[in-house]
Amino acid sequence: MLQVAYLREHKEDVIARLAVKNFDAKSIIEELILLDEKRRQTQAEHDDTLAESNKLSKEIGMLYKSGNSEEANAKKALTAELKEKSKQLNQLLSDTQDSLHEKLVQIPNIPHDSVPAGNSDEDNKVISQEGEFPDLGNHAKPHWELVAEKNIIDFELGVKITGAGFPVYRGKGAKLQRALINYFLDKNIDAGYEEVMPPHMVNEASGFGTGQLPDKEGQMYHVTEDNLYLIPTAEVPVTNIFRNVILKKEDLPIKCTAYTPCFRREAGSYGKDVRGLNRLHQFDKIEIVQIQHPDESYKTLDEMVAHVASILRELKLPFRILQLCGGDISFTSSLTYDFEVYSAAQEKWLEVSSVSNFESYQTNRLKLRYRDEDKKTKLCHSLNGSSLALPRVLAAIIENYQGADGIHIPEVLIPYCGFDKIE
RNA sequence: GGAGAGGUGGCUGAGUGGCUGAAAGCGGCACCCUGCUAAGGUGUUAUACUCGUAAGGGUAUCGGGGGUUCGAAUCCCUUCCUCUCCGCCA
Secondary structure, eight states, X not given: OOOHHHHHHTHHHHHHHHHTTTOOOHHXXXXXXXXXXXXXXXXXXXXXXXXXXXXXXXXXHHHHHTTOHHHHHHHHHHHHHHHHHHXXXXXXXXXHHHHHHHHHTTSOOOOOTTOOOOSSXXXXXXXXXXXXXOOOTTOOOOHHHHHHHHTSEEHHHHHHHTOTTOXXXXXXXXXXXXXXXXXXXXXXHHTTOEEOXXXXXXXXHHHXXXXXXXXXXXGSOEETTTTEEEOXXXXXXXXXXXXXXXXEGGGOSEEEEEEEEEEOOOTTOOSSSOSTTSSOSEEEEEXXXXXXXXXXXXXXXXXXXXXXXXXXXXXXXXXXXXXXXXXXXXTTOSEEEEEEEEETTTTEEEEEEEEEEOTTHHHHHHTOEEEOXXXXXXXXXXXXXXXXXXXXXHHHHHHHTEETTEEEOOGGGHHHHSXXXXX
């Protein structure tokens, strides 16, 4: 959520920059500014009315104390009018605030200056690419065939137990899954992130805090009985640790990492790129989250990108880094880099990580602030990224590391697995 | 699930209708004093909105919402949450 004061002061600039996200902000911002003026004016009037009424009440109290009840009663009569007036103003004020808020949450985050214009993922900018594509000859198999052959992931069984998109990992498949989780966590911890194990369900306030609610409500599994949501990413519970918190400047940056399963309904995304591990309703992901000083957040973003790259490099998977264009970047993000690994058997790039700077868009919702030298509270910047999402990394490993004698395990994972091959 | 208790500032915890934005203690910060370590003294210390160049002023906030009253942390209603005991259970 953007700050009204900022919109007021940088109206034209904001409109121009939101156009990069293909969002026409002109009319909504103008409405917002008008609403804000109305809000302030109403509040001033309301405050004055209450001030007068408070003053009168005090006087009445004093008069009673001094035994002058006659004059007190006379003054009481005056308060009725004030009371009625403040009631109306209060109603007007809260109505105005509600519509202000309703409009405000409809405006996406302002993209960073460097974000290229574009309409879809085809317009994303390739920043870098590294790693060799493996030569699999012409007997390369996609991972969904390989996992069935080796009996390490059973999609059918998941359908029986739960439904499509809930695979069952078994044997060495399960162990490899666990190895990846531990390996990723260890890498993140080594890079200075504190590991946290958060709840896998969150309440409404948390969903709002990171921006899943209200706009992405349909993407989350909702436990209606208790009004809780299954987390779509660890970003939600982890970032919400800091909801309503005022940090000391020297506490920044705060670096957290968490492994959690992620649950996504993926409503409306049937049919495309959904085979095998490519798109699931439940998957495992290790997330990194940083809370940073506004002056440092882009440096931190670069650092996070470099960190994720180092992991993919160690896994010896060919990958590329994309800067998302205005049309593909998320509603809440200012700048996002996606990581894609190359899946040699499917002959396509699979997204495995998304690293974003949200600037103060989330922290404004979360009321996550730090105290500056001037003793004033200011909004922190929040950042997060996947480090990494498992299924597509797993798919790429299975496909890229396939050989005549089985699936080989990347060297760095062997100590975590306890085996070097899946036959 | 049944019964009960309770939600007050960074924390502990007082406060049953007006001078209480809130005692006291702890913690934090600043300064002073003290020849080590330690202790002591004084002051200060919530957040948001809003008006103001500023100094400073106004308003709101004692879980949330509503009500009674000239006036509510305090009384009433409602809702959410937490804790304790019992039951069930990993």
